[in-house]
Amino acid sequence: MRYLPLTGADRTAMLAAIGAPSVDDLFRDVPVSARLPGPVDLPAHLGEWEVEKAIAAMAARNRHSGDLASFLGAGAYRHHVPAAVDHLIQRSEFLTSYTPYQPEIAQGTLQYLFEFQTQVGMLTGMEVANASMYDGSTACAEAVEMARRITGRKRVVLSGNLHPHYAEVIRTLGALHETDIVQDAPRPAGGEALVPALDKATACVVVQYPDVFGNIRDLSALAAAAQANGALLVVAVTEVVSLGALVPPGAMGADIVVGEGQGLGGGLGFGGPYLGLFATRAKYVRQMPGRLCGETVDAEGRRGFVLTLSTREQHIRREKATSNICTNSGLCSLAFTIHLSLLGEAGFTKLAALNHARAVQAAQALAAVPGVSVLNPAFFNEFTLKLSREAAGVVEALVAKGILAGVPGARLWPGQADLANILLVAVTETNTTAEIEAFAAALAEVLA
Secondary structure, three states: OOOOOOOHHHHHHHHHHHOOOOOHHHHOOOOHHHOOOOOOOOOOOOOHHHHHHHHHHHHOOOOOOOOOEEOOOOOOOOOOOOHHHHHHHOOHHHHOOOOOOOHHHOHHHHHHHHHHHHHHHHHHOOOEEOOOEOOHHHHHHHHHHHHHHHHOOOEEEEOOOOOHHHHHHHHHHHHHHOOEEEEOOOOOOOOOOOHHHOOOOEEEEEEEOOOOOOOOOOOHHHHHHHHHOOOEEEEEEOOHHHHHOOOOHHHHOOOEEEEEOOOOOOOOOOOOOOOEEEEEOHHHHHHOOOOEEEEEEOOOOOEEEEEEEOOOHHHHOHHHOOOOOOOOOHHHHHHHHHHHHHHHHHHHHHHHHHHHHHHHHHHHHHHOOOOEEEOOOOOOOEEEEEEOOOHHHHHHHHHOOOEEOOEEHHHHOOOOHHHOOEEEEEOOOOOOHHHHHHHHHHHHHHHO
């Protein structure tokens, strides 16, 4: 049944039942200074089909990745999502279920969360993973808070090549706890030295892998230096598909691995919904935010699932909680699990190899354009170009030619003149040879 507005008679009857003389009387506790003096400045009401037509016209003004050849990345990536993923997550038992407050009767939900945790643990090379968080940036900020609790320290070192949005979320949450945050300037070509920044007062060092410019580095030495100073190494992964090709952070000594799971099962959107990944060492599990699903047996020895860790403090005593994120991106984690299950290990590594091969093809084609150089010594599926003119203007010119060329440095680091000519380019399995060739040709024309 569609929602229908109340009639005047309905309102009169309702007001009479509660003893209110008018609708305005219901708002008498709202100060006059906080009330609007008249109607909101919006068009008069329209019929349903008229609203649909108006909204469609507004939406048509956007140029999105489905319309054009897209090389956008910088934390959100376009991958092919099999039709089976959307079909399965829209089944009513999944689509309408929510966080299992009575977990023993939500075995299906607990099982897929258990499988999700297993997959995240395997991908990251860590011993334990939680049942997801909101997105990669909030998971990263929660990792910093977790490191502060474990070490009892307030000093945090951030890589200059950490995604600036992740760094900003860390600062926002850290400001509430007087966290001392240290961060160097971004280095598009890599090569930053983080070990000298560590000391005995450091709670953790946060790095991105691959970093925001696409650079790949061996984190083993940094992990050893952090351990020697009693600090934790937090690794953020914004492109989860990279873990199908790269050494997992856990194998290099990471203490906490966080990430964005949007690349598996989730499409691009205007800010979400996305999926936060969070994994750590087993010895830190009681400081891990969120919740943890576990496997057990019932009284008859049958396999079953439970919420192994879900502290009541997160719901009723928030000042004592390890985290105030007390839910999870359930439907997104299910899509992640289904997508990865459909791929399997062999399919996932093949997908990662295809992404890298396409990116190498694109980097070679673009590097041949006069006025363009590739800054990365190594990369997965995202790399950084240095152009002979400001990247923002080049991107706008290429949109007119049907190409979303990437993310200009000025978009992520506004006001930093040394990054104005920087362009972040991401290439996935969805980009064709024809698109890559068209990108190179159009870029040559714009820069000429």
